[in-house]
Amino acid sequence: MNPCVEPGCPGFYEDGWCNVCGSPEPSQVPETVTPTPAQAMAPTGADPGEETGNPASAAPNVATPAPGRSTRAVRAAVVRRQRAQAAQRRSRLGMGLTQVAPVPTGDxxxxxxxxxxxxxxxxxxxxxxxxxxxxxxxxxxxxxxxxxxxxxxxxxxxxxxxxxxxxxxxxxxxxxxxxxxxxxxxxxxxxxxxxxxxxxxxxxxxxxxxxxxxxxxxxxxxxxxxxxxxxxxxxxxxxxxxxxxxxYVGGTSLKQMLKERMARRGRYDAFPVDQALAFVLDSLPAFSHLHDLGLLYCDFKPDNLIQEGDAVKLIDLGGVRRQDDLESPIYGTVGYQAPEVAEVGPSVASDIWTIGRTLCVLTFEFRGYQSEYAASLPPVSEVPPFQEHDAFYRLVARCCAPDPNDRFLTVEELRLQMIGVLRQVVAAGATQAATLSAHSTTFEPPVATAETLSWWELPALSHDESDPQMDWVASLPAADPIALHAALLQAAEVTPEVLVARAHAGIRTGQQAWFDEAVRGMIEHDPWDWRASWLRGLWALSQAGEAPDSVRAAGQVAAGHFSAVRDALPGEVAPRLALALASELGGYSKAAELDYERVWRTDAGYVAPAAFGLYRVRRARDDEDGAIAALDSVPASSRAHPRARWLRAELLRQRGSLADLRESVHGVSRLTLDPRQRSSFNVTIYEQALRQVDEHGEQPGWRLGEVPVTHDGLRRALEKEYRYLADYTPDPLERAALIDRANAVRPWSWT
CATH class of the missing domain: 3.30.200.20 (Phosphorylase Kinase; domain 1)
Incomplete structure (x- = not known):
């Protein structure tokens, strides 16, 4: 895209118009004319015939109007387009993931x-x-x-x-x-x-x-x-x-905005979840700044966050205190203040509690939040936003966990998860696969490209860059897990990164003693380290046998562990994918499909494994149309796209109608296949089509690729494919059988 040429505008031209200021791209402006002196004196938007005494506002070049249209009409159309584009632009709030109307400052x-x-x-x-x-x-x-x-x-x-x-x-x-x-x-x-x-x-x-x-x-x-x-x-x-x-901060506080919404509707009118998340998300850097200075905010609530334009600002620092201050009086608000503050004082964890409570008040009518539910959350069954967006509920539940140790450790950790939750909330209403990928600092991107998904194809844990042994662990050769484990035993310092690598080596080799020892060490180091649950889920999946009962049992155990990871990291997509796989193997097909869909809608990097998961779940319940739709969503840019197209063609072929066979042939025609595979596919297609013709009659106007759907056309094509297949068959007996079949299917000739 070309940069906008308007002075001071940072935008770029899209479809001939600047995506910031809305001005037309120079190459897209209609042919201009040299103005007459009267036109040169006309201000912007004035007709040439209008009198004006303001030469400073002259417009020396104006777009040539179409016949019957004045210059004013042309410029009015441009202004309307600019305003429409401005209305469609995403606001800065919520990282542009959602739309929040700006609030003017006013008088x-x-x-x-x-x-x-x-x-x-x-x-x-x-x-x-x-x-x-x-x-x-x-x-x-x-x-x-x-x-x-x-x-x-x-x-x-x-x-x-x-x-x-x-x-x-x-x-x-x-x-x-x-x-x-x-x-x-x-x-x-x-x-x-x-x-x-x-x-x-x-x-x-x-x-x-x-x-x-x-x-x-x-x-x-x-x-x-x-x-x-x-x-x-x-x-x-x-x-x-x-x-x-x-x-002086203009704009309006979130509390006042709630009051105005209620006045318009005559009842409590909460913000949509995505807008509430956008408001709070953009305020979190302010909390991080205070915490970095050794300060605590203590009294966060809708009253103290103001939207000004398309940004927010934290006001009223009356309750701020130092983290090491044990003497000063504590100021807070009933219903927002964490329950432990009265006994142990405020902390980063209590600030995070106030953030969670504020999200509740912004998104639903929180009855009893200062009395019955002053230290807890209402049941999920009573809160529609919790039911509609389970990731949002899990985010709030962790913010407002009764034990401060169960809350997010830092506001930055909360911010990263809130971004992911906002992505999931925005994607919840989508009917198409995600087109944008999200960067994760916790998991590596998925690499699965096949229709099946195994435990070793789940996203890998990212290295913890704060771990002092991270570089040393990353430098070890990982091809041989036994040699890797032996090297890890020589670590100068046993850190969580070393223990995670030991646990992985145990999973890869099936050495339970190695695995158990590593996980125990992780829990002793940090009982709240969710990576222990992740590794336990991988171990359970790796121990699944061949028997269906063994697979089901392994999936059910793994689902419990991956659920704990999902609760700890509500904004991450990888635990959702892992949980969906475990639920699928454990026999929880409905839960698996829901999680596959959430992953599929949220992150483009996960579309392929999620689409294959939807394909498997839907096919298992004979939802062929749903399975085909899932395969169709794998983007052409994905390495899994050819495999998805092949599975789609096979599924259509198995349904067997002439329409399905024709679409199947069309799909395979664009794939790169080895000659034997393509000939085998064509043989199967033509045999099925011939049976259809025998049963329902010929369709001379139809084609399977280049082959007419007639007895003669299909027999000639089938004969040719049998002979092609025989050429690629090394076994003499099998090759002879194919030649016999070619001779048998060849149409009769009287010449």
Missing amino acids: PTRALMTDPVVPEERRVCPNCGAKVGQAAGEAGGRQQGFCPQCRAPYSFTPKLAPGDLVAGQYEVVGALAHGGLGWIYLARDKNVSDRWVVLKGLLNTGDADALAAAVAEQQFLAQVKHPLIVEIYNVVTHDGDAYTVME
Whole structure:
């Protein structure tokens, strides 16, 4: 594709139009004409006859309109096309895997509160936590006063009013919101081009914990610089109170978007799963940045993620704290905060819990998430998104595992799996095989090209580059597993990579003692290492015997192990393929077909083995059309394509109708076959066709390749193929039999 020539545009021309700015490719622009002086004075979109006094907007060359169409009509059509293309372009959210409409920033003043009052249900004593400022009879509750229980003072009155000039620089416009730690005001920075800023102060000046948290937030924000996190500009004081001056982020919070969706529908209207994943996925680098700095966010929820344009930004770092801080008060929100935080404090694992809970609130009406299900998830049977997208459920289930050790270890690990889950969710509604491949850091691409799939053809584990023995293990010759195992026993350090290689050697040689010892070592090193389950699944498949009962038992055992890997890595496709194979062998044909279909829709690199799996499962239940459709999906670029075409031709041949035979011959005609194989195929086809003609009569207008579907035509073709086949047959007796058959089938001749 050619790059766009428009100044500053990074796009490329596709089908004659730029895929970014929508401008036509120069070679695609209709023939231009030299304008008249009047036309040269016309602004863009104006008719030549219109008067204008703005020569700076002149358009010296315009597309020649068709007869009866003005230049304005031509340009209007171009604009419509540009807008249509812009609407079709994928947003940046969710890596472009799905479509999320951008949110305009709008006028900040429209977000101001008309009556800045703290709701009564949020008024609590800063000292004892008792409710304060509640209404008594018809009188409204007081915004400030003394706690009736402990007599501590409280105040929920905003300290700043419109027009106040804070620190001689920030002119207050009004209150935007009230958060857990303070009032949030909109202001203009009079020293920097009147830019919009946000001032954040204390909600209750009598709350010592809130004061400490505010100071801590200011310290944290000073070191946090990330494009996905709201930026702090300054820390100032005004009338004895401290205020954090922050970047103004336009757009809309996800919570507000949920409210607007509910207002339009009159009921809870959750985001589609793919959009919710896109929102959260794009916020995860901000979490990684905080964790790299030794900080924890602690209070992630839909309120604190804003969509601005086609990007998101994390706001309100009021609950941020250091990972090694054991003294400061902990701030969080009931329903989002991990259950162990109250006892052991926040951690990376508790941040991951909040991410999972946020995904739940975004995708379904999570009734009881702050009460009955405050520390658990509702049953899958009650949550349609969990039922529709099992990968999404497994992602959330691991984020919100009761044991923090069962959650994702890092946000980066979560991010990689979330990308894979998003791919699966987007692909769920597809009716065609995937056309794009996804890169995995965990598994190597599959190499299977045959219609059968064995344990050694499943995707191999990628090497762990963080393992100190990785390079040494990779350098060992792997052709002889016995010699490899002997070399691995001499490892200077027994690391997980060494143990994985030993286990593989045990599987390849059938040495259970080698295998068991290696897997025990892996579990002792890390009880949560899912690779132990993967290897156990491979071992079970490798031990399957020839008897059907042995194969079924091995598949059922392997399915249990591969299920554990799928749960640990919900975004990976390889465990799905392995589980589908194990389910197929174990007799769980419906489950196998579902997983083969998921793999087939999600990753182009897995289409061939998944298509062959669908072919086997469907053929086993006599779904011939489904089996043919699966084979048709193997792309021509795949090394497995010739084998798929051959199996398709064989399946059509076995069905045996003349239409099937004709299509079978057509499919095989484009394959490269050895002469004996092609002659054998043709002999079988012509014999079947001859039986059809004997039973149903000739079809002179039909052809099998070049052969007319008549007695005479088929007999002559069959005679020729018998003789060709005899030429390639080394056995004298077999060759003689073929010649006899050729003579017998030859049409009678009277000359």
